[in-house]
Amino acid sequence: xxxxxxxxxxxxxxxxxxxxxxxxxxxxxxxxxxxxxxxxxxxxxxxxxxxxxxxxxxxxxxxxxxxxxxxxxxxxxxxxxxxxxxxxxxxxxxxxxxxxxxxxxxxxxxxxxxxxxxxxxxxxxxxxxxxxxxxxxxxxxxxxxxxxxxxxxxxxxxxxxxxxxxxxxxxxxxxxxxxxxxxxxxxxxxxxxxxxxxxxxxxxxxxxxxxxxxxxxxxxxxxxxxxxxxxxxxxxxxxxxxxxxxxxxxxxxxxxxxxxxxxxxxxxxxxxxxxxxxxxxxxxxxxxxxxxxxxxxxxxxxxxxx
Amino acid sequence: xxxxxxxxxxxxxxxxxxxxxxxxxxxxxxxxxxxxxxxxxxxxxxxxxxxxxxxxxxxxxxxxxxxxxxxxxxxxxxxxxxxxxxxxxxxxxxxxxxxxxxxxxxxxxxxxxxxxxxxxxxxxxxxxxxxxxxxxxxxxxxxxxxxxxxxxxxxxxxxxxxxxxxxxxxxxxxxxxxxxxxxxxxxxxxxxxxxxxxxxxxxxxxxxxxxxxxxxxxxxxxxxxxxxxxxxxxxxxxxxxxxxxxxxxxxxxxxxxxxxxxxxxxxxxxxxxxxxxxxxxxxxxxxxxxxxxxxxxxxxxxxxxxxxxxxxxxxxxxxxxxxxxxxxxxxxxxxxxxxxxxxxxxxxxxxxxxxxxxxxxxxxxxxxxxxxxxxxxxxxxxxxxxxxxxxxxxxxxxxxxxxxxxxxxxxxxxxxxxxxxxxxxxxxxxxxxxx
Numbered sequence: 166x167x168x169x170x171x172x173x174x175x176x177x178x179x180x181x182x183x184x185x186x187x188x189x190x191x192x193x194x195x196x197x198x199x200x201x202x203x204x205x206x207x208x209x210x211x212x213x214x215x216x217x218x219x220x221x222x223x224x225x226x227x228x229x230x231x232x233x234x235x236x237x238x239x240x241x242x243x244x245x246x247x248x249x250x251x252x253x254x255x256x257x258x259x260x261x262x263x264x265x266x267x268x269x270x271x272x273x274x275x276x277x278x279x280x281x282x283x284x285x286x287x288x289x290x291x292x293x294x295x296x297x298x299x300x301x302x303x304x305x306x307x308x309x310x311x312x313x314x315x316x317x318x319x320x321x322x323x324x325x326x327x328x329x330x331x332x333x334x335x336x337x338x339x340x341x342x343x344x345x346x347x348x349x350x351x352x353x354x355x356x357x358x359x360x361x362x363x364x365x366x367x368x369x370x371x372x373x374x375x376x377x378x379x380x381x382x383x384x385x386x387x388x389x390x391x392x393x394x395x396x397x398x399x400x401x402x403x404x405x406x407x408x409x410x411x412x413x414x415x416x417x418x419x420x421x422x423x424x425x426x427x428x429x430x431x432x433x434x435x436x437x438x439x440x441x442x443x444x445x446x447x448x449x450x451x452x453x454x455x456x457x458x459x460x461x462x463x464x465x466x467x468x469x470x471x
Numbered sequence: 472x473x474x475x476x477x478x479x480x481x482x483x484x485x486x487x488x489x490x491x492x493x494x495x496x497x498x499x500x501x502x503x504x505x506x507x508x509x510x511x512x513x514x515x516x517x518x519x520x521x522x523x524x525x526x527x528x529x530x531x532x533x534x535x536x537x538x539x540x541x542x543x544x545x546x547x548x549x550x551x552x553x554x555x556x557x558x559x560x561x562x563x564x565x566x567x568x569x570x571x572x573x574x575x576x577x578x579x580x581x582x583x584x585x586x587x588x589x590x591x592x593x594x595x596x597x598x599x600x601x602x603x604x605x606x607x608x609x610x611x612x613x614x615x616x617x618x619x620x621x622x623x624x625x626x627x628x629x630x631x632x633x634x635x636x637x638x639x640x641x642x643x644x645x646x647x648x649x650x651x652x653x654x655x656x657x658x659x660x661x662x663x664x665x666x667x668x669x670x671x672x673x674x675x676x677x678x679x680x681x682x683x684x685x686x687x688x689x690x691x692x693x694x695x696x697x698x699x700x701x702x703x704x705x706x707x708x709x710x711x712x713x714x715x716x717x718x719x720x721x722x723x724x725x726x727x728x729x730x731x732x733x734x735x736x737x738x739x740x741x742x743x744x745x746x747x748x749x750x751x752x753x754x755x756x757x758x759x760x761x762x763x764x765x766x767x768x769x770x771x772x773x774x775x776x777x778x779x780x781x782x783x784x785x786x787x788x789x790x791x792x793x794x795x796x797x798x799x800x801x802x803x804x805x806x807x808x809x810x811x812x813x814x815x816x817x818x819x820x821x822x823x824x825x826x827x828x829x830x831x832x833x834x835x836x837x838x839x840x841x842x843x844x845x846x847x848x849x850x851x852x853x854x855x856x857x858x859x860x861x862x863x864x865x866x867x868x869x870x871x872x873x874x875x876x877x878x879x880x881x882x883x884x885x886x887x888x889x890x891x892x893x894x895x896x897x898x899x900x901x902x903x904x905x906x
Contacts, residue, residue, distance in 0.1 A: 166509075166510070166513055169506065169509045170509075170510055170775035170776070170777075173506045173510070173775060173776065174772040174774075174801070175772055176506055177506060177507060177773075177800060177801075177804065178771070178800070178801050178803045178804045180503040180506075181503065181557070181800075181803075181804045181808075182803070182804075183499060184499050184500060184503065184554075184557055185554065185557065185808075185811050187491050187496060188491055188496065188550040188551075188553050188554050189550070189554070189811065189814045189815075189818070191489055191490060191491045191550050192550045192551065192815075192818045193814065193817065194489070195489030195490065196818075196822065196888070197825055197889055197890070198825075199824055219826065219827045220663065220664035220665070220828055220829050222664055222668060228711075228712055241668040244664045244665040244668065246663070246664065246665065246828070247827075248599075249827075255665035257669060258669065273665070
């Protein structure tokens with residue numbers, strides 16, 4: 166009996182440490198990693214919001230998993246949930262509601278990959294990783310010019326910019342520097358085939374857009390849904406009311422950017438703004454020609470050129 | 472390498488997670504429990520065959536449980552269950568070494584706890600079903616707690632200064648309702664994200680929390696009230712992520728506590744001995760002083776089960792069980808046990824990141840935090856680092872209500888691990904899209 170107790174004094178702590186250490190280390194180290202299950206793809210500029218949790222909150226509040234800083238989006242607007250029988254979207258009593266493929270939802274709705282979700286006037290394409298819809302985007306991307314090498318993760322690389330070699334010098338445009346425009350779809354990775362006609366109604370093939378198209382060129386503010394017709398040769402954009410197009414974003418400069426009409430079409434240039442002008446996600450450092458579907462970001466406002 | 476091993480390794484690689492070797496850990500557990508049972512079964516040269524049979528029954532139950540769950544329900548990871556079995560085994564052994572008659576009751580409580588654990592785990596599988604039950608459960612638990620208070624207040628009376636024991640069958644069984652409300656408190660506090668972000672849900676939960684903590688104060692069960700308040704803070708943080716609001720609530724609670732002590736001096740009297748145990752060695756500080764003295768006398772390896780002195784002090788197998796472990800099993804094992812609860816809390820936080828719903832994430836963190844806080848209150852209470860509130864040490868202290876509650880809380884932690892439901896979430900674990 167005493168022998169057993171003497172052995173136990175050394176054996177029991179040892180066994181206890183082995184049992185607990187093995188179990189706890191397995192619990193802590195053998196846990197699955199986080200992963201991305203799907204994406205919400207902004208149909209204006211192609212920005213992708215990853216859904217890396219089973220439940221993802223969407224809203225204007227910084228506490229949300231996906232923060233969309235638009236006035237038309239409620240602070241806590243929606244939740245996208247992944248359940249064992251599929252994906253669901255829940256409306257959190259938002260002011261502007263949610264549309265799924267154009268249909269208003271009551272409180273929740275089941276969604277499928279490829280569905281178009283409209284939240285506060287902003288449209289998002291819902292995509293799931295390994296979904297055939299995503300594969301379409303991958304194939305498209307591989308068809309872009311040779312300079313672009315698609316990577317494994319289609320979402321890690323931004324869409325290639327079309328060739329924009331023009332650098333017009335103020336109003337004295339030099340014919341010798343006339344840009345050699347090779348049109349490619351600026352958003353080849355956008356998911357749905359059905360989007361293409363909407364995005365490119367003004368151009369065809371490798372040609373630049375026509376005079377008529379140029380004449381009815383517009384800018385649409387994605388946040389406020391205002392549409393501005395571009396008239397004259399110069400259109401100024403800024404926070405100041407003296408500008409031709411006034412944007413409400415507090416981070417926009419009073420005189421932020423300038424649209425200039427050239428022979429080949431409209432181009433945008435930054436007017437030395439504090440926070441910069443972005444064209445399809447890239448900062449504008451020199452005048453850049455615009456193509457239908459291009460997105461200009463000025464402060465929090467996104468302006469779609471059409 | 473055998474084909475079976477190859478297949479297992481391939482499956483592990485595919486699932487991107489590991490699990491312990493079930494047979495090996497069960498074998499270690501069996502050796503541990505047999506060696507710890509010997510001093511109890513053969514105490515004083517006598518052979519207590521009933522206790523021996525109960526120990527063998529417990530070991531057989533562990534093997535049977537794992538076999539049924541693995542071959543019947545295709546479960547592969549049993550780490551959390553092994554930890555619980557290990558802790559329960561120590562508690563049962565120490566309890567039996569002090570009082571042979573208590574072992575059967577404790578064994579029944581463990582079996583009941585395991586049944587509750589698996590039923591709850593099964594119920595938690597469907598989060599939509601869970602959400603439907605929350606409101607009825609909240610009402611039922613609050614009414615039950617209030618009803619039991621009224622019942623105890625006018626029939627049983629206070630036991631150890633608190634109205635929290637329902638005694639059945641002339642003292643044969645006693646139930647602590649607040650232990651079961653702990654399960655409901657975590658259940659009601661957690662919610663799916665779509666419910667979580669609605670104002671109505673938040674206000675209802677605040678009202679429910681105030682109701683529960685208020686009744687516990689009336690029951691004079693301050694230890695459990697403190698645990699509930701801490702769990703409330705954790706749940707509130709998990710729901711909102713707003714630290715400033717929580718600080719405000721904490722300060723408000725502290726001011727409230729000061730006011731209670733000011734206007735109700737008899738409440739303060741219960742904590743008068745705090746930090747003054749050495750001035751009251753043979754009166755109000757009797758238990759803590761003995762715990763401090765005997766705990767250190769065990770050294771690293773302990774004196775051996777049955778050789779301690781703390782076992783002769785009142786509440787040695789409930790409130791003071793940690794001191795008994797220190798003395799008889801050694802500080803090394805006691806430290807490992809305390810660390811286990813801390814690491815389980817860490818595990819719950821890790822699970823929360825990949826949990827299939829915010830319900831699971833909140834419930835797991837709240838349950839783990841509750842267990843950790845209760846462990847802290849118990850250990851620091853008996854060592855006079857915190858006021859002695861008389862809370863149990865999870866899984867180790869004797870008591871059926873506490874045991875069932877601990878197993879149920881483990882179910883919340885387990886449910887947050889995506890591996891808990893291998894069939895449902897196989898696609899998620901293996902990396903594919905939804906089936």
